[in-house]
Amino acid sequence: MAIDAAMLDAMLGSFRDLLATTAAQGRRGPDVDEMASALADMEALGRQLSDPGEYSTRLANEGYYQRFTDAYTRAMLAAAGTPGASGGSGDPGGSGAGALPDYATLLANALGAYQQSLDHLRDVEGQDAAITALERILAVGRSGATYPVFLTRLENERLSDVLAGSAAPAREHLVTALEHHRGVVDPARAAESEALLAAYDGLAATSPTGSIDPFAFELRRFRIAWQHAPAIARRDAVVTRVRILLDLVIDWLDAHTTWGPRDQRFRGPSPAVTARRIAMTRECNPGFYAVRAAQFAEAFGPEPWWTRNELTEERRAGRILWSEPRVQLALDAIGACVPLASAPPRLVLRAETFGPDSF
Amino acid sequence: MTDQRMDEYRAYYRARLRRYDGNPLYPNMAQAERELCACVEASSSVEDMQRRVLAGGHCVDCGRALLRDQANARVALYSETADAVRAQAPAEVLASVDSVTDAAGLASLASSAQARTDAAVTADELTRLWTQSIASLENIEVWQSAVVPDRWRDQLDEFVADTTRAEREAWAQVQARAAHHLPGWRFDESAAREQRHRRLVPLPDAVIGRRLAQHRAVTRSES
Numbered sequence: 351m352a353i354d355a356a357m358l359d360a361m362l363g364s365f366r367d368l369l370a371t372t373a374a375q376g377r378r379g380p381d382v383d384e385m386a387s388a389l390a391d392m393e394a395l396g397r398q399l400s401d402p403g404e405y406s407t408r409l410a411n412e413g414y415y416q417r418f419t420d421a422y423t424r425a426m427l428a429a430a431g432t433p434g435a436s437g438g439s440g441d442p443g444g445s446g447a448g449a450l451p452d453y454a455t456l457l458a459n460a461l462g463a464y465q466q467s468l469d470h471l472r473d474v475e476g477q478d479a480a481i482t483a484l485e486r487i488l489a490v491g492r493s494g495a496t497y498p499v500f501l502t503r504l505e506n507e508r509l510s511d512v513l514a515g516s517a518a519p520a521r522e523h524l525v526t527a528l529e530h531h532r533g534v535v536d537p538a539r540a541a542e543s544e545a546l547l548a549a550y551d552g553l554a555a556t557s558p559t560g561s562i563d564p565f566a567f568e569l570r571r572f573r574i575a576w577q578h579a580p581a582i583a584r585r586d587a588v589v590t591r592v593r594i595l596l597d598l599v600i601d602w603l604d605a606h607t608t609w610g611p612r613d614q615r616f617r618g619p620s621p622a623v624t625a626r627r628i629a630m631t632r633e634c635n636p637g638f639y640a641v642r643a644a645q646f647a648e649a650f651g652p653e654p655w656w657t658r659n660e661l662t663e664e665r666r667a668g669r670i671l672w673s674e675p676r677v678q679l680a681l682d683a684i685g686a687c688v689p690l691a692s693a694p695p696r697l698v699l700r701a702e703t704f705g706p707d708s709f
Numbered sequence: 710m711t712d713q714r715m716d717e718y719r720a721y722y723r724a725r726l727r728r729y730d731g732n733p734l735y736p737n738m739a740q741a742e743r744e745l746c747a748c749v750e751a752s753s754s755v756e757d758m759q760r761r762v763l764a765g766g767h768c769v770d771c772g773r774a775l776l777r778d779q780a781n782a783r784v785a786l787y788s789e790t791a792d793a794v795r796a797q798a799p800a801e802v803l804a805s806v807d808s809v810t811d812a813a814g815l816a817s818l819a820s821s822a823q824a825r826t827d828a829a830v831t832a833d834e835l836t837r838l839w840t841q842s843i844a845s846l847e848n849i850e851v852w853q854s855a856v857v858p859d860r861w862r863d864q865l866d867e868f869v870a871d872t873t874r875a876e877r878e879a880w881a882q883v884q885a886r887a888a889h890h891l892p893g894w895r896f897d898e899s900a901a902r903e904q905r906h907r908r909l910v911p912l913p914d915a916v917i918g919r920r921l922a923q924h925r926a927v928t929r930s931e932s
Binding site: 358361415420432496499501502506508545563565566572573576584587588590633634640641642645649650689690 | 714717718720721724725727734773779782783786790791816820824831844847850851852854855856857858861862865908909910911912913916
């Protein structure tokens, strides 16, 4: 059993491309051999395993990616003759060996790399900002500027920031997430999205070009997620339990109705099974409810579950299964839902109006 | 021609310096770029610049400075969030960055430290998988303690036994998957109570203690 070929292509495609490109450029030596060896090992592991998750984890944790990228980095630095280069721009001020290549060669190498990136990104969705930046970079490079002037314009226009910033979500994605969380009435996640958008805008406001520093954004995003995670977890926990409490009361009332045996919640393979389910719901749900209400109060404080904002929000968002009259009846029945009690006839009478398999 | 090339390079390094100068996130990088810029400014020709930059090790200094600034920022962030596990990578970088002498070494230092920490983070995140049992543990508590007519007690006991068995099997699968990825992984209750995990479980300490005890009993029970 092996990893699916399409999955393997997706996971190893970029490594294969890098190796092929490196070889096509005529580069040789132990670093290129190491790249090939690391890729061969990744391919072999892909033939041994069948679980993509395990494959991905092992590639990351057992150093396969790192072996390849370290060798690739060394090969690139060796090709540039820059053992002490600071990376990124390929600026000649970092040259460490031999004569400084001429402008045209430096510029052609840089533009070739950017063109290759652009060709790749055109096939990737959601990379509009990076594509625009690359097109601008190539335009600057082909404008007749010398290499240092080209680098200076990239720096002054913060084009490399835009490229690097493309790793962060585009602003419109943050806005979409915020609108989604507001639209589905999820205040906890909406608050996180608001904070993230504000952080993004704050960084953009201090940037001369409006692009953001990806590292600064990474730090802010981590902090914001960390800050909001407890509120999100708490809201989710409250919502889950409120629904259970509501269901317990509604099921209890409905188990007293004449239509109960015809409702799918109780209907069994035989009349005896149906009768047993109804009897159990009638007799046990108040006891279950009492324990769950106590659990809820112990976890989330003395405010009753039925007055919580979370319930209001869930009702407003239409995420409560039951109709409003059904919910209201349940809220009216809470006081009567005590261990070993039967539902009061006046409440059962109201429940009778709903009928089987209705909400 | 040479003067014009030098002027172009001077302009480029001034532009680089402007990126970091005065940015509180990058104090070391600003200093390194300042020194690089001064070196370029003082150069009389491109060849002189090349010799001076190389002799001064300025480009590797810039690489070190960037790693140092990023690591310092991460250390501060993870200190604020009390995340000792994620803090391992920047701590490793800070401990070794001064001894690295080339760009490839700097890249390797950052990526290898991150890879080791990613593995540690994965192991640490597995700790929180026990919380997936909380709903079932609450159910068990309900069935065991609810006041109901005696005639339903056997049925509820059966629910408890079935759920206990299912939870035990599910937890065995969690452990097997974890051990498959991280041999030797064991659930650590004390880690589960540490703040980075604790803050994501919206229950009081007493309840968490009770659920952990239930979880321990359920996952170790034999029947």
